Amino acid sequence: MKTIVVGAGIAGLSTAWELTRRGHAVTLLEQGPIPNPLAASGDHHRIIRRAYGPGSGYGKAISEAYDAWGALWSDLGQSHYDARGFLCVSRAAGDDTDLYREGMEKGGWPIELFSAEEAARRWPFLEAGSFRYAFHSPEGGALHCRRIAAGIGEWLRANGADVREHMQVVAVDCEAGSVKLADGDSLTADQVVVTAGAWVTKLFPDLVSELTTYRTAVAYLEPPTDLKQAWEAAPVILDVGGDTDGYIIPRSGDGGLKFGSGLHKRQQDDASAAREPEDGEGEAILRLFSPPIARVDEYTVSNVVTCAYTFTDDQRFFATRKGRCLVVSACSGHGYKFGTAVGRRVAAAVENGDTQDLIRWLRAEDM
Structure with a gap:
């Protein structure tokens, strides 16, 4: 399957990584460099931890995240995690x-x-x-975001993904599965995954009521x-x-x-x-x-x-399906730690089309 991923923050990078591991043809588009210091996940380090309130469900989801991070460290050949508690x-x-x-x-x-x-x-x-x-x-500590982004970018290029930096997407046609670039060119794929972070409402103004x-x-x-x-x-x-x-x-x-x-x-x-x-x-x-x-x-x-x-109002992940386009966004400032697990789940949803199962997991509703 040919897939375009829009945005190379941790969710987009992880989605591109998992889709590439599964043998799909991936084009990753990032409006800035990788890592992008303006992105929500573009700073040097972020916290990973299990602590959540007893009813949130995200505490259990961290187990899946740790497993996914472990798989990433194996692919990269090194860990970018400081397990200092x-x-x-x-x-x-x-x-x-x-x-x-x-x-x-x-x-x-x-x-x-x-x-x-x-x-x-x-x-x-x-x-x-x-x-x-x-x-x-x-348990827990610091994830080194810029090292992770650079590492995934290198891995993607080495494993056949088409990684394009400084490539701004200005419009998405969800019915056609195409994106329009700032330079006037267009790209088409079987599926488009939009993980554009804080820029997502520029591409989808109708989402401002939820994001x-x-x-x-x-x-x-x-x-x-x-x-x-x-x-x-x-x-x-x-x-x-x-x-x-x-x-x-x-x-x-x-x-x-x-x-x-x-x-x-x-x-x-x-x-x-x-x-x-x-x-x-x-x-x-x-x-x-x-x-x-x-x-x-x-x-x-x-x-x-x-x-x-x-x-989001409830500080949980957000996802929605629009034709051939899957939009994933938010976790209200505390989602980086789930990044690789999100990538795995989004890649599975791209393959099997089960967006509702993805949403349930993103919202930790079954935890």
Whole structure:
């Protein structure tokens, strides 16, 4: 089967990888370079973890994702995963850390609980009197996104896929199975898979009622000198408690110490606009982390990276079939970890035509 994949973020790359493994003729089109730093999955590192609330279903889906990542490492001949575990900090009853703890305990997945005082002794960048407790999981860590994208791109070329960078798709004819390129050319295939991330509503304006585009940013920081060693050895921090929706990835791979918060976002219909960091944006992100991070006034901002994501109201994956076109998008900022598993599932749906089964899995409805 001849398939065009539009967009080379992690979902598009993984779909192209799995289709190529299955023997299909794949053309992968990316509007920028691979990896594309403007893409949602174009930053240096992202978190992989099992922690979800007990009713979400995504905690179980991580097992399939780990298996798919393992298959990718085998094909690439190297792993781009830093298995350093993850930490959650609770600052208020009922916050996300409480939910994640409940989900981990219900699933029977191992965690270790720490009082605030114990956690601050073990991880001295935490401010002991500012949170209720913490828990640590040995499973999880950081995925190195740019290394993964470059590696899959190289593998695809070596295995016969047609990979075209700087090739912008401006329209999709789902009935004909064709795409129109910015240079005026058109390509046709048996199936078209659109994994265009935050640009998907430019190709399908009717999806704006289900997919909302947001601009966000993360701050790369230099910690106080006496805390550098603690950060180097730290797990990823999935949640800093309260309503901050804050996460932290220590230096890993090519990426430095990164702070990001779900509070720091704004709706923005054009994913390409206003991508330059604003004055003081990194410092504003940093302030969201005090508490529970101690001595934030001693950290310095080394870089700010902006991102664009599509979000759904329920923060789950989205997919829809339109003629010979399959559109897959969103997981509202937390979908990278499922990337290779998504690619496997999308490739299966391309082969067997069972879009509803794909949607059920993407929404973790059978978990």
